[in-house]
Structure formats: C-alpha cells, structure tokens
Amino acid sequence: MKRIGIIDIGSNSIRLVVFDGPKRSPLYLYNEKVFFRLGMRSFGGTPFDSKTIEAVSDIINRYVSICRNMEISKIIIFGTSALREASNSAALVNHIRKKTDIGVEVISGEKEAFYAAQGILLGFPNAEGVICDLGGNSVEFANICKNVVTECNSTLLGPLAINTLKNKVENIEMYMRKQLSSAINANITKDKPFFLIGGSWRAIAKIHMQRIKYPLRIIQGYKVKSKKLKKTLKFIQDSSFFSRHHETNISLDRLELLPHSARLLEIIIDELQIMELTFSSFGVREGLIYQNLSEEEKKKDPLIEAAKFYEKKEARFPKMSKHTFNWMSPLYENLPRKTKRVILAATKLHDVAWIAHPDYKMEMCLELVTRSNISGLSHKERVFLAMILLFRHKAKPEKVFNSKLFKIVPNKKRNIALVIGKGLRLASTFFGEKSLFDKIEFRLTAHEVELCFQSKIDFINGEVVERRVEELNKALKSCSTVSKETRSYLNS
Numbered sequence: 001m002k003r004i005g006i007i008d009i010g011s012n013s014i015r016l017v018v019f020d021g022p023k024r025s026p027l028y029l030y031n032e033k034v035f036f037r038l039g040m041r042s043f044g045g046t047p048f049d050s051k052t053i054e055a056v057s058d059i060i061n062r063y064v065s066i067c068r069n070m071e072i073s074k075i076i077i078f079g080t081s082a083l084r085e086a087s088n089s090a091a092l093v094n095h096i097r098k099k100t101d102i103g104v105e106v107i108s109g110e111k112e113a114f115y116a117a118q119g120i121l122l123g124f125p126n127a128e129g130v131i132c133d134l135g136g137n138s139v140e141f142a143n144i145c146k147n148v149v150t151e152c153n154s155t156l157l158g159p160l161a162i163n164t165l166k167n168k169v170e171n172i173e174m175y176m177r178k179q180l181s182s183a184i185n186a187n188i189t190k191d192k193p194f195f196l197i198g199g200s201w202r203a204i205a206k207i208h209m210q211r212i213k214y215p216l217r218i219i220q221g222y223k224v225k226s227k228k229l230k231k232t233l234k235f236i237q238d239s240s241f242f243s244r245h246h247e248t249n250i251s252l253d254r255l256e257l258l259p260h261s262a263r264l265l266e267i268i269i270d271e272l273q274i275m276e277l278t279f280s281s282f283g284v285r286e287g288l289i290y291q292n293l294s295e296e297e298k299k300k301d302p303l304i305e306a307a308k309f310y311e312k313k314e315a316r317f318p319k320m321s322k323h324t325f326n327w328m329s330p331l332y333e334n335l336p337r338k339t340k341r342v343i344l345a346a347t348k349l350h351d352v353a354w355i356a357h358p359d360y361k362m363e364m365c366l367e368l369v370t371r372s373n374i375s376g377l378s379h380k381e382r383v384f385l386a387m388i389l390l391f392r393h394k395a396k397p398e399k400v401f402n403s404k405l406f407k408i409v410p411n412k413k414r415n416i417a418l419v420i421g422k423g424l425r426l427a428s429t430f431f432g433e434k435s436l437f438d439k440i441e442f443r444l445t446a447h448e449v450e451l452c453f454q455s456k457i458d459f460i461n462g463e464v465v466e467r468r469v470e471e472l473n474k475a476l477k478s479c480s481t482v483s484k485e486t487r488s489y490l491n492s
Contacts, residue, residue, distance in 0.1 A: 001026055002074070005067035006285045007060060009079035009104070011039025011136030011160055012199070012257065014056065016063040017285050018070060022309040024122075025302035025375050026289055030066070034059055035253040039137035039160040042086035057095045064100040076288060078105045080112050081137035081158070109154020113140035117149040118287030120195050120280055123220060123375040125302060129193030130184070132268065133283055134200050134261060136160040141184040143192075147298075155183040159200065159260035176267055189272040197283040200261035203250050205279040207258075208232040210248065215405035216370060220281040221378050226269045229277060236262040282375065301341065303376035307348035310368070314352035317431045321348045324427045327437040330444035331423050335416070342381050343420055346388040350424045351431070353393075365389035370405075383408045384417055391421020392428075397475075415479035422475045426468040436460065447476040 001023045008015045013035050021027035036059065041052055048056075060077065067075050077096065083089040083106045093104045107115070116133035126147065133140040137158040143151040156165075157179050162172065169175045196205075202219050209217065211232055216222075235241065237259045248255065268274065290298065311318045325347045332343050353364040368374075369386040377385065387406055391397070397418055400406050406414065426449075430436045440460075441452040449472050453461055 003029065003070060003072040004289065005030075005063070005070075005072045005075045006288060007063050007075070007077040008285055009038065009056065009060070009077070009083060011080065011082040011138070011158060012037055012253075013136075014038070014059050014063075015285075016066065018067065018072060019289060022302075022305040023289075023293060023297050024300040025306035025309070026122075026286070027306075027309075028373060030070070032063070032066075035251070037136065037160060038082035039085070039135075039158065040164065042082045042089075043137065043156075043161060043164050045085060045087045047088040048086050048092055053092050053095050056092060057099050060096050061099045064102060075102055076105075077102055078107050078284075078288075080107060080284070081109070081135055081154075081156070084109065085137065109138060109140060110152040112138070112284060113142040113152035113154055114149050115284040115287030115291065116140055116197050117142040117144050117152070118290040119197065119282040119284060120144060120287075121147060121149075121298075122286045122290040122302070123280060123282035124195075125376055127193070127195070129195055129278075130189045131195045131197060131280075132184075132201075134158060134196070134198035134264070136257070139183070139264070143188055151184075151188060153183040155179045157183075157264060159257040159264070162260045162264070173267075176264065177271060180267060180271055184272065186272050189274065193278055194272075194274045194276070195278050195280050196265075197280050199254060200257050201265070201279060202281060203248075203254050203258055204229075204232065204236065204262060204265065206250065207236065207248055211235070213404075215403075216379055216383065216408065218281075218370065218379075218382070219279050220373065220375065221382070222279045223276060223379070224279075225276055226274050230266065230269070233262040233266050281373065301376060303341065303345050303374065304348070306374045306376070307345040310352050311348040314355075315348075316351055316354050317433065319433075320351075320427075320431050320435065323435040323437045324424065327440075327442050328420070328423045328427060330442055331419055332416075338381075339384075339413075339416065342377075342385050343388070346385055346392075346420060347424065349385075350389055350392045351428065353389075358394075362390050362393045362395055365393065380409055380413070384413050387414060387417035388421045388424070391418050391475075392424040395421075397478075418475045418479055419472070422468070422472040426465070426472055429465050429468060430460065448473050449476065 001019060001021060004019045006017050013033050015033040017028060018030035019026040020029040041048060064075060089106055096104050113133065117131045120127050120131055128144055131142050135158050137156055137160050138154050139157040140154045142149050157176060166172045205219050205222050208224060208229055311321055325344055332340055353361040356364045366386050369382060369389065383406060387400060387409065390400060401414055430440065436457060439454045439457050443450045443452060449469055451469060
C-alpha cells in the first residue's frame with residue numbers, strides 16, 4: 001500500500017491515522033487523537049463560532065503537515081455527525097481548504113454506517129451480522145450479508161447528544177428506546193452476530209477485560225456474552241465509578257462518556273435481544289481503505305497477507321515458507337481448513353524473530369501476534385498462532401500449557417500447536433537460498449516421524465537434525481492418542 005493519511009473530524013475527537021503495509025491488512029504507521037467535543041458545539045443546528053473554526057482548522061493543518069512530511073500519497077479528510085448538525089459546516093470546510101488545499105467530505109449518517117460496516121469486512125473477512133457504531137453524537141447501524149451492506153441508518157443517540165437532551169426531554173429512557181426502534185428493526189438482529197465499533201465501546205470492553213482479568217489485551221475480535229457484560233455496564237453506571245478511574249488507564253475525556261454509553265448498550269441488548277457481542281477496533285477509517293480495494297484484493301485473506309508482509313520484510317529466507325508448508329503437510333493434512341490457514345501464517349512468521357537475542361525470540365513472537373493489529377483472527381486463533389511460534393523456538397510445553405493466556409485455546413489445539421511448532425523447528429535446519437525439501441522425504445507413520453535423505457545430500461543430516469526429529473516425535477507421542485488408523489489430534 002502507498003501510505004494513506006485519513007483525518008476523521010468526529011463529534012468527540014479529531015484523529016489522524018496513517019496506514020501503510022499490505023493493502024488487505026493495513027498497519028498503523030501513525031495514530032494521533034485530540035479530544036475536541038465538536039458535537040456539543042453544533043447539536044441542534046448550532047453554528048460553529050469563529051474560535052471553533054480556527055481551532056479545528058489548526059488541528060487539521062498540523063495533521064496535514066505531518067502527512068506531507070511523511071510523503072503520504074493520499075490524504076482523506078471527512079467529517080461526521082458534528083459537521084452534519086452544524087448550520088455553517090461549510091464555513092469550517094472552506095477554512096480548512098484555504099489552509100491545507102484539501103477538501104473535506106461531510107458524510108451522511110447512512111454513508112457513515114456503510115463505511116463502518118466496510119471496516120468490519122476489512123477486519124473480519126466474509127463477516128455477517130449487524131454493526132453498531134457509537135460516536136460522540138450519533139449511532140449508526142447496518143446489516144452485512146454475503147459481503148453486501150444494507151439497512152444503513154443513523155440516529156442521535158451518542159453520549160454527547162443524550163447529555164444535551166436529558167434536561168430537555170421529559171423521559172430520556174423512552175426517547176432512547178424510541179430512537180433505537182426507528183433506526184434498527186429487532187427482526188434483523190435475531191440470531192446474528194452483533195459487532196460494536198467506536199471508542200466508547202472499546203473502552204467498555206477494556207474495563208470488562210480488566211474486571212475479569214482476561215489475559216489478552218487486544219480489542220479486535222473480543223467476544224463476550226451479553227449476560228456477562230451487563231455486570232460491567234452496571235459498574236460503569238455506579239456512582240463510585242469515577243473514583244476508581246485510575247484503575248482503568250482510560251482518559252477522563254473518554255470516561256465521562258461511559259455511563260451514558262453503558263446505559264445505551266443495556267437498552268440495545270434488551271430491545272434487540274442480543275446474546276453475544278463482538279468488539280471491533282476497525283471502523284469508518286478502515287472502511288474507507290476497504291472501499292478503495294479492488295474486488296481481487298477484497299477476496300484475499302488479511303491474515304495471510306499480513307504474514308506475507310512480515311515474512312518479506314523480516315525473514316532471512318522468505319521463499320522457504322511455501323516449501324516448508326508443503327513438506328510438513330503430513331502433520332496437518334486432516335485438519336480443518338480454518339486451522340490450516342493459521343498454520344500457513346505460522347510458516348510465514350516463524351523466522352521473523354531471527355535477529356533478536358535467543359533469550360528474547362519467544363517474547364518477540366508473542367508480542368507480534370498478541371499485540372499487533374494483524375486482522376482476520378479470532379482471539380483463539382491469535383493465541384493458537386502465538387503458541388506455534390513459541391514452540392518453534394525453545395518454549396517448554398508445561399510452562400506454556402499452564403499459562404492463563406494459552407488456556408484460551410482448547411487442549412486439542414494446544415497439542416496441535418506443539419506438534420506444528422516442533423515441525424517448524426525441524427524444518428528451519430534446512431533453510432537456505434535453495435530448497436532442499438524435495439530431496440528430504442518426510443515420513444509420518446503412526447506417531448513417529450522419519451526423514452529419508454537422498455544420497456547426494458545425506459551430509460546435511462547431523463546431531464541437531466536428529467535431536468529435533470526426536471523432539472517432534474516426543475511431541476507426537478505425548479500429545480496424540482494413537483489408534484491403528486489415525487491420530488486423535490488430527491481430528492480436532
């Protein structure tokens with residue numbers, strides 16, 4: 001991808017994100033946010049005053065300067081609810097154009113919902129379900145079915161809007177429910193995945209993770225049952241919540257919005273009968289990236305594209321992964337397709353930590369997988385991938401298996417990770433600029449691997465190879481319940 005800068009003029013904040021890396025799985029090269037409650041200054045059609053126009057223009061001008069200094073190929077600036085509401089948003093748009101020579105698109109609520117849904121498709125390939133994008137002033141809904149986005153709607157139910165309206169509306173609860181019913185039909189959400197997008201939703205997820213001591217700290221793909229989340233929603237609305245804000249590591253600007261956001265989510269869960277929620281860190285900005293992809297790019301797997309990117313950028317011998325994946329196929333040939341794609345990603349990623357000190361290679365692999373914004377992974381898949389990479393190095397099974405983080409993955413998958421990791425460790429002894437794998441037969445019988453070398457290259461065998469074959473066989477024996485015809489771990 002050529003670097004793209006996207007400037008989002010929201011109701012609660014103004015943000016710059018610079019995207020780089022693979023098109024189908026873009027990376028955040030730069031990310032900066034300024035809290036600026038523009039929505040409170042325009043709600044109900046109130047015009048922006050001259051000080052506001054100047055202040056916002058200065059922020060945007062700075063962001064544009066940063067982009068130009070990074071030699072970014074394209075800069076996109078858009079505004080959402082705050083600009084839709086203001087009676088003189090054209091004055092702000094014109095002032096920004098004069099300062100930066102770049103236009104600002106004021107997108108409609110329906111278009112905002114559409115882009116938010118596209119953001120889900122960027123992060124979750126072939127996702128289906130309903131999205132709910134919470135901003136400062138507005139909330140957007142859309143339905144995704146077979147990669148087509150429909151039922152795009154927007155309503156003023158954001159925490160800034162509710163905070164403004166609560167003293168003007170006689171029954172704010174009834175108002176919220178009425179607005180919700182006008183924006184989304186409960187029949188559409190029945191038995192469908194429900195995706196939550198937006199900073200306040202992410203903050204709620206973060207607090208819930210801290211309260212239950214969830215071992216993974218990444219929001220993208222975090223799933224929680226509605227019943228379990230409700231306790232956290234009650235906690236956020238409790239009067240003691242703000243006195244404990246230091247425990248959350250969330251800014252006060254964001255925390256002030258959370259009680260209203262938590263109550264709104266309770267109403268959404270009840271009115272739409274949502275059983276499970278999936279949180280997304282991808283939204284409108286990522287939706288703009290997805291919108292600009294070709295149909296061919298959209299069909300690509302974001303996980304594999306990210307793995308290819310890191311392999312090409314960091315691995316010593318990036319051409320080896322294809323040969324390695326094929327050579328090791330007896331270890332995974334009977335596994336489900338979803339598991340195979342994670343194994344393929346592992347073969348592309350398992351050599352990217354080579355430059356690190358031996359004592360830190362495992363830590364580097366763990367950080368890459370569990371802390372980066374690689375998309376196309378559920379939390380279980382993310383941890384499964386991390387386990388494979390740890391076992392590729394010198395991680396001890398007993399230490400990994402007893403860790404709370406890795407207990408996210410079922411026992412059978414942990415066993416598969418151990419076997420694949422040891423397989424990759426063995427394969428790495430044959431790396432070079434030319435592939436040797438077609439001259440080394442990988443035989444797997446019952447629960448034992450045997451290598452058969454062609455006579456011309458039998459010199460490549462040695463103590464390290466034999467030791468790693470032994471490690472792999474030990475993993476197969478300890479992790480497989482062997483029958484006459486099949487190994488149980490291959491049926492997971």
